[in-house]
Amino acid sequence: MKLEYAPAEDTFALLDSLPNNVSTALEIGCGSCFILAHLDAKYKVGCDIRKPAIVSSGINFVLCDGRKLPFRQNSFQLAFFNPPYLPSKGIQDPAVDGGRGGVEIALLFLTQSLDVTKDGGQIFTLLSSFSDLSLFRKTLIELRLNFSEKRKRLFFEELDVFKIYARKNSG
Template structure:
């Protein structure tokens, strides 16, 4: 079984992007968050320590990752669970949903910590589909991915009632990463 994904440039990008985005929010510090594919819990703990989250859950399919995340989150109103998506959580339970799923194009059997599916976006799309119901109307979703997949992801998000676009970018020598910020439209 592979070790939990270790925080890297992509993890820091997601944490910094969400933190900066929330700096101007009135509800800052009162938010309820959900992270899917949390690995060691680095982003969730960072958002709590920055005063963005009041309470949060994070999930990962890896038992080892969930255990490591629980250790990192100890002493805060945060917890890690073993799950493959957001179906375990109540509808409209979260103000923020955020994820940095594996995004390399390859088969999951090769290395589940970095493989996002045959085209690299399949896992991100499954997170999008499963977590949309967990987001309250007016809530925000942040998804990190390789820039080449952003268009397809945004098209799928629009069909689910989420609107938005690229919030942050990080160009590395071999790829460009983006964080998409999406808002769930409020019912009229």
């Protein structure tokens, strides 16, 4: 059995972008729970299809599929995910394989995040220059979501952190 995803550049880039002083936070695909352990939030929930080896105190871990979350609507101020984002034919390794354009899993996590975040809440996700960023952006625009992007250049890829405003009833 494969080990859980070890924190890497993508993990740190997403953590660096997250806000402080959050009331309720959800991480989809939390892996080792590294980000949650370092997040300044009162109530923290992490979910993944794999159980982390260790769950620090103060983190509520839920074993579940991020494509169908078991949480109530409007539960979280912040939702975030560093999804599997590499383009892949099938899903051999769920830690990295993101579907055909590398954004298919991310888009499913996004749909679920929109459901469970409060109106005015925020969603953060990280994708890469290997992912189909145009498809992801196009979907955000079609959903009439406001968003901004922050790019970090590594020597072999670029990482894009998206900040998405979960405003509902935007008309």
